Amino acid sequence: MSAQHPRPGITHDNRFFWEGLAQHKLLIQRCTSCHRLQHPPAPMCPGCHCFEMEAIEASGRGTVHSFVVAHHPPIPPFEYPNVIVLVELEEGTRLVSRLVGTPPDEVAIGMAVAVEFEQVADDFVLHRFRSAASR
Numbered sequence: 001m002s003a004q005h006p007r008p009g010i011t012h013d014n015r016f017f018w019e020g021l022a023q024h025k026l027l028i029q030r031c032t033s034c035h036r037l038q039h040p041p042a043p044m045c046p047g048c049h050c051f052e053m054e055a056i057e058a059s060g061r062g063t064v065h066s067f068v069v070a071h072h073p074p075i076p077p078f079e080y081p082n083v084i085v086l087v088e089l090e091e092g093t094r095l096v097s098r099l100v101g102t103p104p105d106e107v108a109i110g111m112a113v114a115v116e117f118e119q120v121a122d123d124f125v126l127h128r129f130r131s132a133a134s135r
């Protein structure tokens with residue numbers, strides 16, 4: 001039996017994000033006052049200290065801002081080498097995710113990527129990214 005995927009901590013502030021993923025939507029928190037985007041979700045806007053937040057649906061397109069390749073220690077259920085990317089979304093915020101479909105030695109800063117949705121369990125969907133050139 002394979003290891004269970006670790007679950008995120010669901011809070012009042014980030015629930016919309018995980019519910020969005022379940023519907024294959026990448027939702028990003030936006031301040032209703034100054035329209036600043038922020039991820040991960042938080043209760044307060046760091047720009048104007050407003051507490052009124054909404055969510056916008058991101059296109060899922062972006063570029064690799066930075067990345068690391070995890071080799072050790074291998075932690076089930078993740079596959080190794082595991083390419084962890086910090087994606088700069090075209091909307092202007094960044095998101096940590098996993099890159100699939102590109103060998104680690106071919107991953108490059110600035111590479112165009114697009115989101116995919118992975119059904120990890122019956123009730124749990126995660127985002128991951130793939131090279132936009134390979135689509």
Ligand SMILES: [Zn+2]
Pocket residue numbers: 031032033034035036045046047048049050
């Ligand atoms: Zn604000």
